[in-house]
Amino acid sequence: MKRRRSNGMLLLIFSFTLVVMSILIANVFVVAVEKKHLRSNTDLQKYADSANIRNEVLKSTRGYIYDKNGNIIAQDILTYNIYCVLSDQRPSYEGVIAYVADKEYTASVLSNILKMDKDKCLTYLSQDVYQTELGTAGRNLSKETKELIESYNLPGVEFTTSIQRSYPLGVFASNLIGFAQSDESGSTVGKMGAELYLEDYLKGKDGYRSYQADKNGYILPGMKEEVASPVNGANVYLTLDKELQETLEQAFLQTEEIFEADRIWASVMEVDTGKILAWGQYPSFDPNTLEIEVYSNYGAQSPYEPGSVMKTFVYAAAINEGNYDSSQKAYSGPYCFLADKNNNPYRVESGGYACINNAGRKNWGWVDLDYGLIYSSNTVTNVVETEVITPDIYLNYLKSFGFFSAVETDGMREQTGVLNFTWPYDKLALGYGQGSTVTMLQMLQAYSAVFSDGTMKKPYFIDSIVDSYDSNNVYYKAKTEITGKPIEESTAKQLQQILYRVVNDEDGTAKHYRIPETEIIGKTGTTEVAGSGSYNSGKTIVSLMSALPADDPQYIVYYCFEADYNPNAHYYTDPIKSVLRKVAMLYNLTDEQVIVDNNGELVQMEIESNEMVNVLNHSVSYAMNKLSDYNCDIIVLGNGENVIDQYPKQHQYVTTKQKIFLLTETNSFIMPDMTGWSRKDVTALWQITSLDVKMEGSGKVVSQNIAAGTTVTSTDKIEVIFSE
Numbered sequence: 001m002k003r004r005r006s007n008g009m010l011l012l013i014f015s016f017t018l019v020v021m022s023i024l025i026a027n028v029f030v031v032a033v034e035k036k037h038l039r040s041n042t043d044l045q046k047y048a049d050s051a052n053i054r055n056e057v058l059k060s061t062r063g064y065i066y067d068k069n070g071n072i073i074a075q076d077i078l079t080y081n082i083y084c085v086l087s088d089q090r091p092s093y094e095g096v097i098a099y100v101a102d103k104e105y106t107a108s109v110l111s112n113i114l115k116m117d118k119d120k121c122l123t124y125l126s127q128d129v130y131q132t133e134l135g136t137a138g139r140n141l142s143k144e145t146k147e148l149i150e151s152y153n154l155p156g157v158e159f160t161t162s163i164q165r166s167y168p169l170g171v172f173a174s175n176l177i178g179f180a181q182s183d184e185s186g187s188t189v190g191k192m193g194a195e196l197y198l199e200d201y202l203k204g205k206d207g208y209r210s211y212q213a214d215k216n217g218y219i220l221p222g223m224k225e226e227v228a229s230p231v232n233g234a235n236v237y238l239t240l241d242k243e244l245q246e247t248l249e250q251a252f253l254q255t256e257e258i259f260e261a262d263r264i265w266a267s268v269m270e271v272d273t274g275k276i277l278a279w280g281q282y283p284s285f286d287p288n289t290l291e292i293e294v295y296s297n298y299g300a301q302s303p304y305e306p307g308s309v310m311k312t313f314v315y316a317a318a319i320n321e322g323n324y325d326s327s328q329k330a331y332s333g334p335y336c337f338l339a340d341k342n343n344n345p346y347r348v349e350s351g352g353y354a355c356i357n358n359a360g361r362k363n364w365g366w367v368d369l370d371y372g373l374i375y376s377s378n379t380v381t382n383v384v385e386t387e388v389i390t391p392d393i394y395l396n397y398l399k400s401f402g403f404f405s406a407v408e409t410d411g412m413r414e415q416t417g418v419l420n421f422t423w424p425y426d427k428l429a430l431g432y433g434q435g436s437t438v439t440m441l442q443m444l445q446a447y448s449a450v451f452s453d454g455t456m457k458k459p460y461f462i463d464s465i466v467d468s469y470d471s472n473n474v475y476y477k478a479k480t481e482i483t484g485k486p487i488e489e490s491t492a493k494q495l496q497q498i499l500y501r502v503v504n505d506e507d508g509t510a511k512h513y514r515i516p517e518t519e520i521i522g523k524t525g526t527t528e529v530a531g532s533g534s535y536n537s538g539k540t541i542v543s544l545m546s547a548l549p550a551d552d553p554q555y556i557v558y559y560c561f562e563a564d565y566n567p568n569a570h571y572y573t574d575p576i577k578s579v580l581r582k583v584a585m586l587y588n589l590t591d592e593q594v595i596v597d598n599n600g601e602l603v604q605m606e607i608e609s610n611e612m613v614n615v616l617n618h619s620v621s622y623a624m625n626k627l628s629d630y631n632c633d634i635i636v637l638g639n640g641e642n643v644i645d646q647y648p649k650q651h652q653y654v655t656t657k658q659k660i661f662l663l664t665e666t667n668s669f670i671m672p673d674m675t676g677w678s679r680k681d682v683t684a685l686w687q688i689t690s691l692d693v694k695m696e697g698s699g700k701v702v703s704q705n706i707a708a709g710t711t712v713t714s715t716d717k718i719e720v721i722f723s724e
Helices: 002-034 045-050 103-114 118-125 143-150 193-197 242-259 307-320 378-388 391-400 424-431 440-450 489-504 574-586 620-626 679-689
Strands: 052-058 072-085 157-166 179-182 188-192 207-213 225-228 235-238 263-270 276-282 329-331 335-339 345-348 354-356 366-368 462-466 474-477 482-484 521-528 539-548 555-564 594-596 602-604 609-611 633-637 645-647 653-655 659-663 668-670 692-696 700-704 711-713 717-723
Touching: 072 103, 072 143, 103 118, 103 143, 157 179, 157 188, 179 193, 188 193, 242 263, 242 276, 242 555, 242 574, 263 440, 263 574, 307 378, 307 391, 307 424, 307 440, 307 489, 307 521, 307 539, 329 378, 335 378, 335 424, 345 378, 345 424, 354 378, 378 391, 378 424, 391 424, 440 489, 440 539, 440 555, 489 521, 489 679, 489 692, 539 574, 555 574, 620 633, 633 679, 645 679, 659 679, 679 692, 679 717
Parallel strands: 633 659, 692 717
Antiparallel strands: 052 207, 072 157, 179 188, 207 225, 235 462, 263 276, 263 555, 329 366, 335 345, 335 354, 462 474, 521 539, 539 555, 594 602, 609 653, 645 659, 668 711, 700 717
């Protein structure tokens, strides 16, 4: 009896358990398939829909790029893209429809604001799709445009945000700066120039937000939300100067207008540091519109035959080797040549392999070697290269100046040029800058030695890279990098004296580049452009390598352009002079002086500029009377009655308090007190007397080996020490 009761109880328990299990399985099945809770008859669909995990990307912004004074060159700005919901199935919100119902009116408003064709806009709005964009016209809109559209309260017209790279200065060293664009993920990525090779610093790191929300985007109470904030990119400060760069860009347009130039490239650099203050080319582009004709950076990626600006390095080698005598004469007529067994050329009277001529076949007869630079004589330069030194010595110096090697400036992509130095003509042509190619970057580096104390500096344009959140956190700070000392200081100073005459002598090839603000030194270049295997293309590259001020060079201005041959190319100089004058004014290089007024106060003296009159062959008294209104310091050299030479020459300009020298005899004069004189003043004394003058240091004269008041003769050697 007990056994039957026990079996019945077990059966009952088993049956009950089976029923419960069946109900549970059925409930799970209905919940899973029908999204309905059986016991409560609750619709679970809305809960399932609302329990979505949502992931958002929190976009970082790219670092800013600034000029040396903090002006914005490149920045990320928030822009807006239109999208229009077209489906009438979209639920209304608070009784207001949320789709484009009146397509005609909406198209009329949007087309007017977006400056797009109304019919095209209406075509977008008439599609049988849930929502649509409006093409390029509806993308990257400004905040002002977005707010204007919103003011019309157009149903179904909504916006998403995006980030766009903006360049507020437009065409501004564009082939150096480059550009960045949005990729498929919406991140801004460097595509060219500094934007590309500084990508690792400029790019930010996107953050994210992960959360659980309902179908309307509301976060469910008690649900997790995970957030990682974006990290913006670092800010980059360049050495470029906005005012100077804009002057350079304007000069390009003027040069193109005057000469119809095919291409132009130029730069301004600090002599003692290597900082690039301006850098550019024509044609260039506006990185906001990206209508790009030329992608290459001419100054680093386009080697060219530089022409006569290379002659300076022939003279640098000769002077530095100790073999140069400025009084040595050379015949400036055709240089006809043969060669020895090593293909080294030597001059013959006529015939030979070929004859080299000066530009325009000019012949000044027998001249001092200095005139190879002053007149820009190919033939005199060839004499220096082959008779004072050798072509091999010259080549060794060129390599020590950094030519035909990479400069490696701040990640710039660059080419190194081509050296042709096999045949006799190659070697001679290299002396006046043809047959082999260099880059502007190499020229700037090499001339930094010539315009200083012989020390060569690497050009650079990235000053610093700084944390965008904490300016005290500096990732990179540039410093001047010395890349060699190819020549001695005495060599550099002697070269500067000759280059001074290139500009300031009446027959100097750069005389039309003089500016009223201050004196400059420099060397011109004009070279034929090869085409189809010959120099008959009709094109030339015209250039000026210059530095200012003349007595203490601080800034290099190098300017080149390629155009149809124009014999007056070095006469129409206003575009280049505008850059020179801007440098002088911007960096306070004008010949202004401070004087003490009657009250003992320091005041700025008013500077006047006058054209120098001719007083040659006139009496000293006549000259003094003629120059009395100039307010200049007139120094008479010698005891003669008449003026036999003058400085400055006729038609050159003199400014208030400038020194004017009047030479009355050649064999002797009384040594003036040169204390406080500038290098320009001492150079003028050397030029007009032709005495042997040795100058050391920079700044103003602090000592002289021949005391003031001493009679100086033609055999005396003058030594002058300058100091800051």
